[in-house]
Amino acid sequence: VACTLEGLEPRAVQVEVSLQRGLPNVHVVGLPDAAVRESIERIRGAFVASGEEFPRGRVTVSLSPAEIRKIGSSFDVPIALAILMAQGRVPASKTPEGFLGELGLDGSIRPVRGSLPLALGLRKQAIERCYMSETDAKLAAHVPGLKVFAVKSLGELLALLRNGQSARQTTPAASRATSEARYSLDELIGLEIPKRALLIAAAGGHHLLLLGPPGTGKTALARCLAALLPDLSDQEQLEVNALWSLAGPAQQWRSRPAFRAPHHSASAASLLGRGTQLQPGDISLAHRGVLFMDEFTEFRRDVIEQLRQPLEEGVVRLSRAALKTSYPARFQLICASNPCPCGYSGDRLKKCLCSPSVIERYKRRLSGPILDRIDLVAWVARTSLARSEVPKKGERGSRKKHIEALELVRQAKAVQRERGSAHGVPFHNAELSGAEIRSVVELDRESTLLLQQAETKFALSPRGFVRTLKVARTIADLAGREKVQSRDIAEALQFRFGIHH
Numbered sequence: 001v002a003c004t005l006e007g008l009e010p011r012a013v014q015v016e017v018s019l020q021r022g023l024p025n026v027h028v029v030g031l032p033d034a035a036v037r038e039s040i041e042r043i044r045g046a047f048v049a050s051g052e053e054f055p056r057g058r059v060t061v062s063l064s065p066a067e068i069r070k071i072g073s074s075f076d077v078p079i080a081l082a083i084l085m086a087q088g089r090v091p092a093s094k095t096p097e098g099f100l101g102e103l104g105l106d107g108s109i110r111p112v113r114g115s116l117p118l119a120l121g122l123r124k125q126a127i128e129r130c131y132m133s134e135t136d137a138k139l140a141a142h143v144p145g146l147k148v149f150a151v152k153s154l155g156e157l158l159a160l161l162r163n164g165q166s167a168r169q170t171t172p173a174a175s176r177a178t179s180e181a182r183y184s185l186d187e188l189i190g191l192e193i194p195k196r197a198l199l200i201a202a203a204g205g206h207h208l209l210l211l212g213p214p215g216t217g218k219t220a221l222a223r224c225l226a227a228l229l230p231d232l233s234d235q236e237q238l239e240v241n242a243l244w245s246l247a248g249p250a251q252q253w254r255s256r257p258a259f260r261a262p263h264h265s266a267s268a269a270s271l272l273g274r275g276t277q278l279q280p281g282d283i284s285l286a287h288r289g290v291l292f293m294d295e296f297t298e299f300r301r302d303v304i305e306q307l308r309q310p311l312e313e314g315v316v317r318l319s320r321a322a323l324k325t326s327y328p329a330r331f332q333l334i335c336a337s338n339p340c341p342c343g344y345s346g347d348r349l350k351k352c353l354c355s356p357s358v359i360e361r362y363k364r365r366l367s368g369p370i371l372d373r374i375d376l377v378a379w380v381a382r383t384s385l386a387r388s389e390v391p392k393k394g395e396r397g398s399r400k401k402h403i404e405a406l407e408l409v410r411q412a413k414a415v416q417r418e419r420g421s422a423h424g425v426p427f428h429n430a431e432l433s434g435a436e437i438r439s440v441v442e443l444d445r446e447s448t449l450l451l452q453q454a455e456t457k458f459a460l461s462p463r464g465f466v467r468t469l470k471v472a473r474t475i476a477d478l479a480g481r482e483k484v485q486s487r488d489i490a491e492a493l494q495f496r497f498g499i500h501h
């Protein structure tokens with residue numbers, strides 16, 4: 001049994017081979033792509049290298065079900081085995097087993113793209129044992145209930161199958177330490193307001209905009225958000241690592257939320273997904289993690305426009321030629337920008353040189369379909385002690401505040417999860433609809449008054465109103481308050497308009 005992928009969805013594929021007399025000829029039927037058709041040449045080479053004889057007559061390889069497109073080089077090993085079984089040179093196993101891997105001309109078994117989702121697919125087919133390259137095996141060994149065996153070459157695999165030996169089961173790959181884990185709130189001196197914004201964003205899953213002059217530590221703040229998110233759950237880990245495994249063979253296992261910071265010159269393809277086989281882009285690699293868009297106003301308009309749909313749905317849809325697919329892309333967005341073209345509007349060190357009309361035009365660029373979805377705006381002021389570099393090894397200070405913040409985030413998330421399941425609404429406050437957030441926020445008289453004032457004074461829009469409620473709900477959750485109070489609304493309004501500097 002083998003598997004192919006439609007996006008992240010594995011589809012079982014049955015490989016069958018029939019041998020007939022006649023002129024030497026190989027046919028592959030069942031919608032193979034170019035890599036699958038080429039696999040015959042790789043298999044011939046691997047047979048020679050392993051001392052096996054390639055059948056002389058007509059060979060028909062059938063991949064079924066026929067209507068599913070078969071992608072990639074993971075079929076090399078299953079096809080090679082099916083040929084050998086048809087020749088009666090490998091005994092058919094009593095229990096169904098799974099195989100995946102690309103063959104080298106030297107007979108080696110190589111890692112393939114998407115080995116983790118493929119292995120998940122094999123497990124779904126009720127397969128308990130499977131064989132693959134060592135790199136792939138380390139990832140696949142994380143699949144619950146699957147026994148994975150690493151094999152270096154076709155020769156080694158054949159020896160195992162022929163002698164009925166039991167190979168040594170592969171142990172799962174170790175977790176990868178992310179560099180973001182080194183960031184901590186304690187390293188960011190001053191910056192109390194943006195740090196508060198990070199805490200709220202981390203707790204409620206809110207998107208965040210950081211505004212401030214260059215060199216004030218916006219990037220370090222963004223990395224800190226990733227450091228404030230809790231470890232991924234087992235299910236999330238499988239999902240995230242599956243996406244990473246589609247981007248290329250991976251050596252390490254990710255148990256922490258990812259942090260992706262695409263450059264502002266990034267193309268839509270690299271952000272959303274690309275290539276002949278539609279590799280996941282940055283927004284999918286940031287799934288369950290953080291996507292940081294520094295110098296947001298410099299990103300290409302068309303690129304930003306295409307982020308709208310994935311931001312709304314948490315899924316990105318891709319198509320290329322006959323291939324259509326979709327990948328999960330539920331990430332937390334942090335945008336950062338200078339407050340004006342010269343960067344120094346509102347700074348205390350340097351004077352802003354922009355004219356009011358230029359600033360007005362710039363501000364319009366800062367409003368748009370994406371920034372509409374941002375719940376929190378925080379001003380990053382210059383502090384005399386800005387020390388925003390990565391902490392050097394050995395001089396790491398206390399992580400006291402950071403650990404406190406992590407605990408607050410954990411508790412606030414637990415409160416939201418409980419409320420979410422009680423009300424049948426999404427888990428993060430940021431993901432609630434207008435009606436849903438109204439059902440979990442009861443406004444007292446003072447809060448209503450505050451919101452009415454904001455409507456007249458700051459032209460708070462209906463959408464802004466809903467976003468304010470979401471942030472206020474998270475602030476109350478952080479404080480362990482069941483009811484949202486007027487001070488929560490007041491703080492949320494300050495972050496709505498970025499007005500406290």
Ligand SMILES: [Zn+2]
Binds near residue numbers: 340341342352354
């Ligand atoms: Zn300026």
